[in-house]
Amino acid sequence: METSKFWLHLETAAAWMLGILWAAPLIYAFWAAFHPPEFAVRFDMTAPLTLANFIEAWTTAPFARYFINTILYTFMTTSLQFVLCTLAAYAFACYEWKGRDLAFSLILVQLMVMPDQLLVVNYQTMTALNLVDTIPAISLPYIASAFGVFLLRQNFKQVPLALAEAARVEGAGPLTILLKVYVPLSKSVYLAYGLVSVSWHWNNFLWPLVITNSVTTRPITVGLSIFGSPENGVNFAIVSAGTLMSVAPLLISFLLFQRQFVQSFMRAGIK
Amino acid sequence: MNPKIARHVYGWLLFTPAAIFFILFTHYPIVWSFFLSFFSNPRGSRAAVFVGLQNYAYLIEDPIFWQALKNNLIYAFGTIPVTISLAMLMAVWVNRRMTGRAFVRAAYFTPTILPMIAIANIWLFFYTPGVGLFDNILKSLGVSGRNWLGNPDTALACLMVIAVWKDAGFFMIFYLAALQGIPKDVVEAGKIEGAGRFYFFRRVTFPLLMPTTVFVVFNALINTFRIIDHIFILTKGGPDNATELLLYYLFQTAFEFWDTAYAAVLTVVIMTILMGLALAQFKVLERRTHYQ
Numbered sequence: 342m343e344t345s346k347f348w349l350h351l352e353t354a355a356a357w358m359l360g361i362l363w364a365a366p367l368i369y370a371f372w373a374a375f376h377p378p379e380f381a382v383r384f385d386m387t388a389p390l391t392l393a394n395f396i397e398a399w400t401t402a403p404f405a406r407y408f409i410n411t412i413l414y415t416f417m418t419t420s421l422q423f424v425l426c427t428l429a430a431y432a433f434a435c436y437e438w439k440g441r442d443l444a445f446s447l448i449l450v451q452l453m454v455m456p457d458q459l460l461v462v463n464y465q466t467m468t469a470l471n472l473v474d475t476i477p478a479i480s481l482p483y484i485a486s487a488f489g490v491f492l493l494r495q496n497f498k499q500v501p502l503a504l505a506e507a508a509r510v511e512g513a514g515p516l517t518i519l520l521k522v523y524v525p526l527s528k529s530v531y532l533a534y535g536l537v538s539v540s541w542h543w544n545n546f547l548w549p550l551v552i553t554n555s556v557t558t559r560p561i562t563v564g565l566s567i568f569g570s571p572e573n574g575v576n577f578a579i580v581s582a583g584t585l586m587s588v589a590p591l592l593i594s595f596l597l598f599q600r601q602f603v604q605s606f607m608r609a610g611i612k
Numbered sequence: 613m614n615p616k617i618a619r620h621v622y623g624w625l626l627f628t629p630a631a632i633f634f635i636l637f638t639h640y641p642i643v644w645s646f647f648l649s650f651f652s653n654p655r656g657s658r659a660a661v662f663v664g665l666q667n668y669a670y671l672i673e674d675p676i677f678w679q680a681l682k683n684n685l686i687y688a689f690g691t692i693p694v695t696i697s698l699a700m701l702m703a704v705w706v707n708r709r710m711t712g713r714a715f716v717r718a719a720y721f722t723p724t725i726l727p728m729i730a731i732a733n734i735w736l737f738f739y740t741p742g743v744g745l746f747d748n749i750l751k752s753l754g755v756s757g758r759n760w761l762g763n764p765d766t767a768l769a770c771l772m773v774i775a776v777w778k779d780a781g782f783f784m785i786f787y788l789a790a791l792q793g794i795p796k797d798v799v800e801a802g803k804i805e806g807a808g809r810f811y812f813f814r815r816v817t818f819p820l821l822m823p824t825t826v827f828v829v830f831n832a833l834i835n836t837f838r839i840i841d842h843i844f845i846l847t848k849g850g851p852d853n854a855t856e857l858l859l860y861y862l863f864q865t866a867f868e869f870w871d872t873a874y875a876a877v878l879t880v881v882i883m884t885i886l887m888g889l890a891l892a893q894f895k896v897l898e899r900r901t902h903y904q
Binding site for chain 1: 876
């Protein structure tokens with residue numbers, strides 16, 4: 342009994358050490374961001390705190406504009422995903438139509454090959470549509486999401502048929518049934534999907550990098566990559582401040598709604 | 613409307629909006645990439661011409677492609693076992709009662725929600741020669757530092773460390789979900805039998821986590837063809853192509869060298885690998901169903 346207790350304490354200690362190790366890079370970024378640059382590698386507890394790095398970062402690069410772009414692009418993507426995936430999931434879950442199974446297996450393809458890898462042709466498409474360097478161009482390749490269709494279809498299938506039948510008897514049409522029965526009963530899935538989608542698109546980089554080339558469209562990740570690139574010679578304290586600023590909205594909401602985040606990712610992963 | 617026809621009409625009407633975007637940005641690009649890969653690049657007024665397998669012949673002769681493929685394999689097989697072992701360990705630790713569990717779990721998971729670009733910015737400073745954090749720590753230990761990212765022997769490893777740090781907490785949550793799904797009576801039975809913690813893990817928990825492990829392994833493999841953002845900040849594929857991964861090479865070919873035909877070939881290669889992976893996952897899951 343004594344040894345097992347000792348063992349459990351040892352495990353707790355190890356878990357803590359790994360936790361500190363895992364948190365260290367971020368804590369370090371906080372240290373660098375809130376202290377004058379000369380303290381970047383000198384861990385002197387008496388070092389003065391300062392916000393100068395944040396002010397400097399904010400004035401060096403158009404962060405406000407990057408934030409607006411990111412919010413617009415993320416909001417547009419997630420809301421259009423909700424609409425398109427809800428309609429498609431409803432079709433797959435509740436109707437039997439000719440070609441349904443074939444259509445479903447064709448959607449499956451997107452779980453293997455995502456728009457991230459198809460950027461060459463998608464760039465040509467955007468050029469042809471005259472959409473290069475616009476916010477819709479960042480968003481459009483992602484709005485039909487196989488992942489979203491699967492997730493919602495799975496959930497719609499679990500809604501008791503009797504509920505839909507009752508609504509039908511009362512004279513509700515297909516869209517009313519969808520909006521009054523299926524969607525309200527799937528709130529938690531929408532929350533999960535929304536959180537995953539927002540954090541995914543907030544962090545997305547490669548496609549936005551390719552398709553944007555001006556301040557008025559660039560999302561924060563692309564802006565940050567320009568800001569932080571060593572060629573710009575910005576010192577580390579300021580890069581840290583800029584980096585923390587750009588992750589702040591996501592980081593704060595994660596720390597506030599940790600449980601929802603973790604559960605959402607879990608739920609989204611296990612289909 | 614005749615209800616027999618209605619379901620077909622409704623089905624298609626509901627599916628059409630999504631279908632348009634699926635076709636435009638997933639299916640058409642897949643087909644068109646194949647098509648483009650058999651043509652030359654249009655130059656000036658000269659239109660693209662059919663060149664058969666010429667672009668593929670170039671691929672076979674291209675040492676950078678082979679280097680990138682090799683790097684992708686090293687990257688995948690170097691990171692995945694470490695990430696998975698850590699993820700399992702984290703999940704087992706966080707799944708039990710302990711002081712400060714919330715902090716520890718948040719610490720493990722936080723890197724997951726940060727953008728790779730932000731992470732690379734932070735780690736860049738750790739790796740900077742001379743003034744960077746690692747070199748400073750080494751200096752205080754009396755060891756001379758090195759150019760971590762500038763040396764072909766260490767550059768890829770530097771990227772791999774970051775990948776492990778970012779992904780372990782993400783995969784932890786899938787193991788956590790699986791652990792919570794293990795029936796209580798199995799755990800109780802183990803306790804009554806007096807099974808030690810390690811023995812129990814090896815003989816009961818680990819096999820029960822197998823389906824999760826399969827899921828995680830394939831996800832991690834796919835990720836190596838998706839997340840290459842840190843390369844942009846840290847190494848840009850160098851030094852001497854030591855950190856060239858396939859998707860990054862595709863990006864360079866398409867948007868730095870503007871060689872669309874060859875980029876199409878690389879797209880086809882990546883698609884083929886991803887479809888092969890999906891097929892393999894399907895086969896493995898089929899064979900492993902008895903675990904569930």
